[in-house]
Amino acid sequence: MSVVRALRRAVAPVRRCAAPLLVEQPTVAAASGRTLSAAAVGGARPAPLWTLSRLASTAREVSRESDSGLLQVLKAELEHERKTYSQPKDVSRGPPKPWTLTDKPGHADIILRRSYGEEDIAVTCVYQPDAYGERHEDDEPQGSDEDDRDEESAACVNMTITVNKGADNPTLEISAASYGNEISIDHVYFWEDKNSRDALYDGPNFLQLDEELQAQFERYIKARGVNKDLVSYLFNLLEDKEQREYMRWLQKVEQFVRQ
Template sequence: MAAAMMLRRAAGPLRRTASKLLAEPRVALLPRAAPQCLSRVSDNLFFPARFASTQREASTQDSGLLRILGDEISHEEEEYEAPRGLARGPPQPFKLEDKPGKLEVTLRRSYGQEDIALTAMFQPGMGVEGEDYEEDEEVPEQNAVHLTVSITKGPDSPVLEFGCVIQKNDFQIGHVHFVEEKNAKEPNFDGPDFSQLDEQLQRQFKRYLDARGINEDLSNYLLDLLEDKEQREYQRWLRNVESFIRK
């Protein structure tokens, strides 16, 4: 009987502890961050589908762009025709330097002890602004080229530089610079405006260049060359863009 009383006394605290545990709120089986984790898992489950859809849309758009680029390339190739005068090359004894990707071209020659370099860059549409034409009147083609003529006499020589503007059958000197130091820190005196020089001096400067083969014939060659180069560079640009997108 004493043993039974001892068992009841020992069981009392256990019952009270069990009652407290049952009375307290149940602890959540998942941590508080679990909903966020589930959300991220859910997003990741559907991400491949969204990514695949985006890829399909980009592929469709790329295909459309490639098709238009291909059509433009074919059109340019069909329409392209090099001017006949270019087949003979530059007027002798000039040597042409023409690098792909550059609109600028250079012609070089020697004249006695002189080294002569002509540098030109095509600039479309110059010479027609400000003119009024009737609707049925043909607008003359007056593309202009800025031409720089540099003449030296040896590697350390000063530079006699002519700034010119050329158009079809027209060659005009804009200025004459004498550059004593090529890399001078201070600006050089550029010389007077060419149009303000004595007319006889202007004529002699033109004869000076003409004696070195720099004249209207060379101007016409440069105009044809640079218009042709612009077309070739446009085709090259189209092919480069198409190749990049196709990769």
């Protein structure tokens, strides 16, 4: 027997064994109602259509029930807040003159502006509930001096005061906080280039300045209207803004879930 014929005999059985895998198996799978991929993985059958339909229907029912429960609570909470809300008179009257207020719904910050000679003054306060909101029992040890503070003195308003003398001129920026009626300056920045601040020297530690220099900076901002009257208004305004933004949040979330 020639070598070629011997090779042909050896290969022929392989071809006959391999052929059913490529030709006959799809036919068997089709006859049994299964796809080729299902037969190839050991004959696993897909779930009947009625089972899949029932599962989808159950999932929709659970989703509707959960959405209905959430909508009910959101609506009840919103109605309660609207019934109990009333804007304080000093907030409705607006800021102390000559300040003007910018307060956009949905924005966390409020901005007060005024002119002082050739200067443009802006005071920006960001809504931060933890900064002036309720204090927790674990915040201070029992018997500490903090226990004697009332709610107003325990509250805090953080503010950024900017002083400009023209759009293209340098900016003096003062970071400050108010506890009760006291205003405390944290830092004084002087920005020569308002568009690039990363590599600029931002000023010394304020508490390390000479005490007289610190006092003069405090007089500087008070002369521009950042005083007790403004701080008192800010406390009431931010508390009112918290309430208004919470009601707006409830309304927007309810609308989203209802869609």
